[in-house]
Amino acid sequence: DTEVTQTPKHLVMGMTNKKSLKCEQHMGHRAMYWYKQKAKKPPELMFVYSYEKLSINESVPSRFSPECPNSSLLNLHLHALQPEDSALYLCASSQAGELAYEQYFGPGTRLTVT
Amino acid sequence: QQQVKQSPQSLIVQKGGISIINCAYENTAFDYFPWYQQFPGKGPALLIAIRPDVSEKKEGRFTISFNKSAKQFSLHIMDSQPGDSATYFCAARVRNRDDKIIFGKGTRLHILP
Numbered sequence: 001d002t003e004v005t006q007t008p009k010h011l012v013m014g015m016t017n018k019k020s021l022k023c024e025q026h027m028g029h030r031a032m033y034w035y036k037q038k039a040k041k042p043p044e045l046m047f048v049y050s051y052e053k054l055s056i057n058e059s060v061p062s063r064f065s066p067e068c069p070n071s072s073l074l075n076l077h078l079h080a081l082q083p084e085d086s087a088l089y090l091c092a093s094s095q096a097g098e099l100a101y102e103q104y105f106g107p108g109t110r111l112t113v114t
Numbered sequence: 115q116q117q118v119k120q121s122p123q124s125l126i127v128q129k130g131g132i133s134i135i136n137c138a139y140e141n142t143a144f145d146y147f148p149w150y151q152q153f154p155g156k157g158p159a160l161l162i163a164i165r166p167d168v169s170e171k172k173e174g175r176f177t178i179s180f181n182k183s184a185k186q187f188s189l190h191i192m193d194s195q196p197g198d199s200a201t202y203f204c205a206a207r208v209r210n211r212d213d214k215i216i217f218g219k220g221t222r223l224h225i226l227p
Contacts, residue, residue, distance in 0.1 A: 004157070031213045042203050042217035043158060050213055090157050094213070101146040101207040101215055105157030 004106035006091050012112045015081060021109045023074040023091030031100055032074040034066060035090040037108070043090055049074060050096050081113045116143060118206050120218030128226050133191040135221045137204035140185065144206035148215065149178065149189050152201045161202070162189075194225045 004025045013019050023032065031050045035043035048056035049068040063085075065077040074091055088110055092103040119138045127133045137147075148163035164171045164178045164187065171178045175194075180187040191198055204218040 033213070040220070040222075042220050045214060048213045056214060092157070096213065100213040101148045101163060101205070102160055103158075103215070105159065107155070107157050 004091055004093055004104050006089075006106035006109050008109060009107070010110045010112075012114060013078065013081065014114055015083070017081075018077070018079045020078065021076040021089055021091075021111075023076075023093075023106055024072055025093040025104070026072060027093060027104065028071075029093035029104070030071060030096040031094045032068060033090075033092040033094075033103065034074070034076050035092065035105075037088045037090055043105075047076075078111075081111075083113050086111055086113045116141070116208065116216055118144075118204055118216050118218040120204050120221060122221060123219070124222040124224070126224045126226060127194045129194060129196060131194050131225075133189075133194045133198065133223055133225070135189045135202055135204070135223070136186065137188065137218050138184075138186045139206055142185075143209055144216075145209040146207035146215075147178070147180065147187050148205050148207070149176075150203045150205060150217070152203065152220075158203060191223075194223075196225045196227045199223055199225050 007022045034046040037043045046060045047066040052068045063080050067075040088108040090108045091106045094100045094103045149161045150158035151161045152158040162173045166182050175192045177190045201220045203220045205215045208214045
């Protein structure tokens with residue numbers, strides 16, 4: 001199974017809402033990632049978890065809060081977002097270490113902030 | 115500077131032709147160079163990757179050429195097919211930061227039937 005699943009596929013939320021994005025993989029990967037992708041732009045790294053510990057936070061605003069409950073799951077908690085946060089949020093996973101450049105991406109969650 | 119410069123921004127190729135996408139980098143902080151392919155509505159998918167000590171790597175119709183001295187690398191798609199129409203991103207992995215890759219800005223490829 002080389003699939004990364006993400007839920008929900010689409011999400012519309014107001015600026016005062018709290019919501020969560022979920023990501024799951026069963027490839028035994030120990031590195032998991034959150035990316036943000038705007039239209040016609042490359043994925044932009046937000047967070048990296050390695051062995052369930054946060055290893056990279058690319059200076060993301062605190063209204064985005066990641067969580068890695070176990071080696072297969074990754075969540076992104078959203079609170080008080082701004083309209084400019086509307087984007088495709090991609091989850092990815094990889095083996096940790098040398099082969100971490102081989103990342104497997106999910107289909108993404110299309111987020112619209114109103 | 116940790117950037118990967120990619121060109122062209124968009125490319126139109128006739129079916130059966132060769133599609134060529136170029137990337138360049140400035141410093142030597144990178145140790146792996148993967149290429150990702152993204153179809154509309156999908157996440158990126160790893161296509162092929164190369165290390166800087168290898169000058170060429172071929173997988174089917176896809177070939178990466180790497181020029182270490184020029185700090186340039188390119189993707190060649192032979193016998194391009196309409197199904198190859200997608201956005202292609204070159205990328206580079208930051209040495210000693212195993213889990214961080216830097217993406218180029220992408221090339222939107224359209225293969226005419």
